[in-house]
Amino acid sequence: MLKLKNYIKNDRQGIMSILPGFLLSFAIAIVSYLLNRFIFHSLGSATIAILLGIILGNLYFKQVTLFAGTAWSEKKLLEFSVMFLGATVTFQTIGKLGFSGVGFILIQMISTIIFVLFMGKKLGFSANVSALMASGNAVCGSSAIAAVEPVIGAETSEKRTSIAMVNLMGTILMLSLPFLGTWIFGNNDLLRGALIGGTEQSVGQVVASATMVNPNTTTLATLFKIMRIIMLIFVVLYFGFRSKKQKRNEQGPTQIKIKRNSFYPGMFLVS
Known part of the structure; x- marks a missing residue:
């Protein structure tokens, strides 16, 4: 009792x-x-x-009294939003993008991870910060960082640095991509949606940026973004095994547990 x-x-x-x-x-x-x-x-x-x-x-x-609540809203509500976004993904969704759209997303994510890891090393960031920034830029901003953080054993300070860098870049892109996309692609909603949905870091930034163009671009950008979110679990697994390999080389054979985030099974169950 x-x-x-x-x-x-x-x-x-x-x-x-x-x-x-x-x-x-x-x-x-x-x-x-x-x-x-x-x-x-x-x-x-x-x-x-x-x-x-x-x-x-x-x-x-x-x-200080606001920090816990804003952090909870950022992390937990994002986890649920990612899970429920899976409910909108169907074979028809993938079909609307086509194989070229899926290929574009894969190339974009892989190239982003490689580029950010390379630049992070050149600029003197730690391996953990580079990995967190790579995942955040490649997939879905803060929620991707929150997902990768436990599997690589990152410190809280490293997480905060990564979130700050990713959100700063995301805010700049959020305000500039609608104008840049229209300047480059004209009134082609598919290409503008691909640019915004395939580049912007967070779901909120994608929606915010695309709504500055038109509703059709918003729909297409969201579809591209959802495809990136679907790949999140593979990005988490990649960085988990990458971190495990690095620690094995440094410390010898050790058992490293990969923690699971609550939205992984939920996202795939509702998709």
């Missing part, structure tokens, strides 16, 4: 610790939706939410 009371007490404390940051995240989402609906129609609510988060988070909401 005492253990049950302690469990309930700890559970309540956990909920109360994340509540302030969660409510702030929820409030920003509501404000962004209203601003998009009544004032900034062309930006999209996701773009407004990201920009508001950057501005308000750096200027006003730096309180």
